[in-house]
Amino acid sequence: MIYKNIFDTHSHYDDEAFDSDRDELILSLKDKGVVGVVSCGCDVPSTAANRDLAHKFDDFYFAAGFHPENLEEYGIDDLSLLDEYLSDEKCVAVGEIGLDYHWMESTKEKQKAFFEAQIEIAKNNDLPVIVHDREAHGDTLDILKATKPKGVLHCFSGSKEMAREIIKLDMYIGLNGVATFKNARKSLEVVKEIPLDRLVLETDCPYLAPEPHRGKRNDSSYIPFIAERIGEVLGMSVQEVLDQTCQNAKKLYNI
Numbered sequence: 001m002i003y004k005n006i007f008d009t010h011s012h013y014d015d016e017a018f019d020s021d022r023d024e025l026i027l028s029l030k031d032k033g034v035v036g037v038v039s040c041g042c043d044v045p046s047t048a049a050n051r052d053l054a055h056k057f058d059d060f061y062f063a064a065g066f067h068p069e070n071l072e073e074y075g076i077d078d079l080s081l082l083d084e085y086l087s088d089e090k091c092v093a094v095g096e097i098g099l100d101y102h103w104m105e106s107t108k109e110k111q112k113a114f115f116e117a118q119i120e121i122a123k124n125n126d127l128p129v130i131v132h133d134r135e136a137h138g139d140t141l142d143i144l145k146a147t148k149p150k151g152v153l154h155c156f157s158g159s160k161e162m163a164r165e166i167i168k169l170d171m172y173i174g175l176n177g178v179a180t181f182k183n184a185r186k187s188l189e190v191v192k193e194i195p196l197d198r199l200v201l202e203t204d205c206p207y208l209a210p211e212p213h214r215g216k217r218n219d220s221s222y223i224p225f226i227a228e229r230i231g232e233v234l235g236m237s238v239q240e241v242l243d244q245t246c247q248n249a250k251k252l253y254n255i
Ligand SMILES: [Zn+2]
Pocket: 010, 011, 012, 040, 096, 204
């Protein structure tokens, strides 16, 4: 089955998992119905690598930012290194930014400082943010409520209540392959809480390949598997879910 209007709102095509065939793979996505990809920076080198890909390929965009797991070598003054990327015409967001208390509990305060400062940068540049929240729901929500950026909470793993709060802030919610996993009841329950115009799809590739490819390398062409599972919950066809989420993604990133 060939689908159209597949938009991958969150990926990491700079990852070494793509080193052997990156260009061929990205070029092949168009024939598989992919109409847009946003590849996220996690520090300066990865932001630069994604910018270069965005310059090379049509329908390919990038986000510039410092991921909470990549702060070790950087100080808050290094945020000015993002400036040259933020003014690029293919930069559509500040990301991925946020809080990760699963891997990086000891750097909480530094993470919060980077998160808040990058939200400020996004607002000053009139760009949305791409937010990573792993086991940090309380602090993430507090900071978003206090700063009110536009943007998306990616790989959403919170409760129905948290989904409602994010919607109230006018942000989008990103779902990925996790929604297709056998133990995904919680993330699928949340789908019903999200208004259709607030939902976007993503791979987070090369990670989190959906069933039936779980554990393998992920790429944007697998998004219909996610749309299928969500469609089952919402009573929509795969293509209807793809059409709606593509439209939302373009609005989110102002494309
Ligand atoms: Zn990511």
